[in-house]
Amino acid sequence: MSKIYSCADAAQRAEGIRLAADAAKAGRLVVMPTDTVYGIGANAFDNEAVAALLAAKRRGPDMPVPVLVGSWDTIQGLVREYSDTARTLVEAFWPGGLSIIVPEAPSLPWNLGDTRGTVMLRMPLQPVAIELLREVGPMAVSSANLSGKPAPTSAVAAKQQLGKAVSVYLDGGEATIGKPSSIIDISGPRPRLLREGAISADKIAEVLGIKAEDLR
Secondary structure, three states: OOEOOOOOHHHHHHHHHHHHHHHHHOOEEEEEEOOOOEEEEEEOOOHHHHHHHHHHHHHOOOOOOOOOOOHHHHHHHHHHHHHHHHHHHHHHOOOOOOEEEEEOOOOOOOOOOOOEEEEEEOOOOHHHHHHHHHHHHHHEEEEOOOOOOOOOOHHHHHHHHHHHHHOOOEEOHHHOOOOOOOOEEEEOOOOOOEEEEOOOOOHHHHOOOOHHHHHO
């Protein structure tokens, strides 16, 4: 039976993270808090688990699953090239609410959906999520909601939508930002902001040394 573990309690947090890590390594799904909204996650390199994640959300492979990482260094093994633009964005906004789309390393044995040779990466500003990611490694994580439904900002709201499809729910309190990450695509000839969310276009443009309208 799926259980919610309160990470406000030290003993429950330790047990919950241990069980969530074990579940993810065994190919099962978990729900974790992030700084933006709650996420449903799986081992990024377990293709059956990623397919189960999409099925739990009732979503097809046409909307690929993003990958969360637990450190700056992890990105270097996942991308074809760690460009100056990627480094600038990572150093300015990670951990935090910016998802970055980059060309993926060609040798990775994962199947995140119809990625067309790219991967969306983010490092969340949430200590429970970081601890889990460092235990498991890169995780495929999408908002913990059924497709078309509101993204949850609490573990209880996530469980109301996903129920027994998830093995372990980690409750890290209300998500601090409460809206999705901003998404920037740097896989093409110029950066493009695909979604303005937790971080404004103005802040991203300032870091890149361009005008906000140039991101459109």
